[in-house]
Amino acid sequence: DVQLVESGGGPVQDGGSLKLSCAISRATFSSYCMAWFRQAPGEEREGVAAIYTTGGGALYAESAAGRFEISQDNVKNTVYLQMTSLKPEDTGMYYCAARIGGGCSGIQLPLFDVWGQGTQVTVS
Numbered sequence: 874d875v876q877l878v879e880s881g882g883g884p885v886q887d888g889g890s891l892k893l894s895c896a897i898s899r900a901t902f903s904s905y906c907m908a909w910f911r912q913a914p915g916e917e918r919e920g921v922a923a924i925y926t927t928g929g930g931a932l933y934a935e936s937a938a939g940r941f942e943i944s945q946d947n948v949k950n951t952v953y954l955q956m957t958s959l960k961p962e963d964t965g966m967y968y969c970a971a972r973i974g975g976g977c978s979g980i981q982l983p984l985f986d987v988w989g990q991g992t993q994v995t996v997s
Contacts, residue, residue: 875899875987877969882992885959893954893992895969906977907952908985909943911994913965920980921967922954932980936962959996966991 881893893909908923922943923932931943942955952969970985978984 875905875971875973877971877987877989879967879969879989879992882967882994884995884997887959887961887996889959889996890955890957891959891994892956893967893969893994895952895954895989897950897952897971899950906972906975906984907943907945908970908972908980909941909952909954910968910970910980910982910985911963911965912968912991913962916965918968918982920982923977923980924952925977926952929977932977934980956994959994961996964994964996967994 876898878896885891904927906923906925909921910918911921912918921934921937922941924943940958945952968991969989971987972985
């Protein structure tokens with residue numbers, strides 16, 4: 874089974890930067906659509922960015938475009954989310970997710986099969 878473990882969250886100042894990591898535990902870094910979601914207290918979980926592990930362009934939510942960058946390291950079996958110009962409204966639990974099979978056509982929650990436990994990001 875695929876397992877995802879996020880890290881890199883923490884407190885950060887308004888306007889600061891943070892880089893999240895998602896380690897994918899599986900012998901083969903197969904073709905997945907990998908995504909980052911976030912959930913603020915009392916809010917629904919929303920997609921932030923997605924990338925297909927074997928290449929292709931990345932997808933971004935409007936709130937993340939121009940400030941966040943999703944990337945992957947196929948050697949380390951890790952997906953990253955580099956976040957810059959952070960705002961207090963970016964505060965929330967950030968989750969890594971994988972879609973096993975299928976393409977990488979969107980960042981809608983029901984498309985994704987495997988989830989990490991989340992890492993908290995607090996911007997103040």
